[in-house]
Amino acid sequence: MTSNDKIIEIEVLRYRPEQDEKPFLQSFKVPFTDDQSVLQGVQYIKDYLDGSLSFRWSCRMAICGSCGMMINGVPKLSCKTFLREYYPGKITLEALKHFPIEKDLIIDLSDFINKLESIKPYIIPAAPRTLEQGEYLQTPRQLDRIAQFSSCINCMLCYAACPQYGLKPDYLGPAAITLLHRYNEDNRDAAKAERMQLLNAHEGVWGCTLVGYCSDVCPKDVDPAAAINRNKLNSTMDYFLRFVAPRGGN
Amino acid sequence: MSKRSNEPIVWSLFGAGGVVVAHTMPVLIFVTGIAVPLGLVSADVLAYERLAGLADGWFGKLFLLVIISLPLWQSAHRIFLSLHDFGITGGETFFRVVFYGAALWGTLLPLFLLVGM
Numbered sequence: 011m012t013s014n015d016k017i018i019e020i021e022v023l024r025y026r027p028e029q030d031e032k033p034f035l036q037s038f039k040v041p042f043t044d045d046q047s048v049l050q051g052v053q054y055i056k057d058y059l060d061g062s063l064s065f066r067w068s069c070r071m072a073i074c075g076s077c078g079m080m081i082n083g084v085p086k087l088s089c090k091t092f093l094r095e096y097y098p099g100k101i102t103l104e105a106l107k108h109f110p111i112e113k114d115l116i117i118d119l120s121d122f123i124n125k126l127e128s129i130k131p132y133i134i135p136a137a138p139r140t141l142e143q144g145e146y147l148q149t150p151r152q153l154d155r156i157a158q159f160s161s162c163i164n165c166m167l168c169y170a171a172c173p174q175y176g177l178k179p180d181y182l183g184p185a186a187i188t189l190l191h192r193y194n195e196d197n198r199d200a201a202k203a204e205r206m207q208l209l210n211a212h213e214g215v216w217g218c219t220l221v222g223y224c225s226d227v228c229p230k231d232v233d234p235a236a237a238i239n240r241n242k243l244n245s246t247m248d249y250f251l252r253f254v255a256p257r258g259g260n
Numbered sequence: 261m262s263k264r265s266n267e268p269i270v271w272s273l274f275g276a277g278g279v280v281v282a283h284t285m286p287v288l289i290f291v292t293g294i295a296v297p298l299g300l301v302s303a304d305v306l307a308y309e310r311l312a313g314l315a316d317g318w319f320g321k322l323f324l325l326v327i328i329s330l331p332l333w334q335s336a337h338r339i340f341l342s343l344h345d346f347g348i349t350g351g352e353t354f355f356r357v358v359f360y361g362a363a364l365w366g367t368l369l370p371l372f373l374l375v376g377m
C-alpha cells in the first residue's frame with residue numbers, strides 16, 4: 011500500500027451463526043489500486059482489518075467458480091470484478107442470493123450439488139469400451155454441439171440470478187439443466203432417456219419462465235437460457251412423440 | 261421429481277403463437293395502423309366485403325383462425341408466467357382457468373363463426 015492508493019468503502023453482509031441473531035452489514039475502508047479485484051478487497055479486509063471474515067476463493071482467475079457473491083445486488087465472480095468499477099461509490103457484498111448462508115459470504119451449496127449429481131454429469135456409454143478399442147472419437151462438429159455448454163464452472167451465479175429458483179427451490183435450475191443438455195447431446199453418451207425424465211418434470215425444464223437473467227450473469231458465456239429453451243422443445247417432442255412411438259417416450 | 265409435466269400442451273401453443281405473432285403482427289400493424297391511415301395504401305384493401313371474402317375458402321378460414329387464436333395462447337401463457345415472475349404464486353389454478361379459458365374462448369368462438377360462414 012502506497013500513499014497514493016485510493017480508499018473505497020466496502021460493506022459486507024456478516025453472519026456468524028454462533029453469535030449473530032441475523033445477518034448485518036459491516037463497513038470497511040479499503041485502500042486499493044486500479045488492478046485490484048473485489049476478491050483482493052475482501053482479502054485485504056481479512057488480512058488487515060478483520061480476520062474473522064469468511065469467504066470462498068481459490069483460483070483467482072475465473073475458473074474454479076468458488077468466489078461468487080452478490081456485488082451491489084448482482085451475482086458476480088469477485089475475482090473477475092474490479093474495485094475501480096465502483097469507485098468512488100461504495101460496494102455492498104452479500105452471500106449469493108437464494109442459498110442459505112453458512113457464514114458471512116459462504117453459502118450452503120448442498121442443494122446445487124445434489125441437483126448436479128442427479129443429472130449424472132458424466133458420459134454413460136451404451137456398452138463399456140475395452141482398452142483395446144481405444145479412445146472414443148469425436149468429430150469437430152460433434153464437439154461443437156456441446157463445447158459451449160461444457161464450459162460451465164459450477165459457480166451458481168445463474169441460481170442466484172434466477173427468480174424462479176428463488177420461488178421454487180425444487181426447480182432443477184439453469185446450470186444443472188445446461189449440463190444435462192451437454193451430456194445428452196454428447197455422441198459418446200447413451201443415457202438420454204433416463205435424463206429426459208428429470209427434464210420432463212414440472213421441476214425440470216418447465217420450472218423456467220423464460221426470464222433469461224441466468225445468461226446475462228454467466229461469467230463463462232455458457233448461455234444456460236439457450237440450453238433450457240432447446241430442452242423445452244426436446245421435452246415437448248418427447249411428450250407428443252411417446253404416443254406415436256411408444257418406445258421413444260417413457 | 262420425475263412426474264411428467266403437462267406443460268408441453270400450452271407451451272407448444274405458446275411457441276406457435278410466438279412464431280405467428282413475429283411473422284404476421286408487424287405486417288398487420290403496418291397495414292392497418294400506418295399504411296392505410298397515412299394513405300400509402302388505398303383504404304379499399306380493408307373494405308369489409310374484401311376481408312369477409314377471405315373467410316370464403318377453407319384456406320382463408322384456417323388463416324384467420326390461426327392468426328386470431330394462436331397469439332391469444334401466446335399472450336395467455338406469457339401473462340400467466342409473468343405473474344409468477346412478479347411473485348404472485350398463489351391461485352395457480354384460478355389464473356390458468358382465466359387466461360387459458362380466454363384463449364380457448366378466443367379459439368372456439370372464431371372456429372364456430374368461421375365454420376358457419
Ligand code: SF4
Pocket residue numbers: 161162163164165166167168169184185188224227228229230231232233234
Ligand atoms: S451456467 Fe454459467 S453462471 Fe451458471 S453455474 Fe455455469 S458458469 Fe456459473
Ligand code: FES
Pocket residue numbers: 067068069070071072073074075076077078087088089090
Ligand atoms: S477465485 Fe476461482 S473463480 Fe474466482
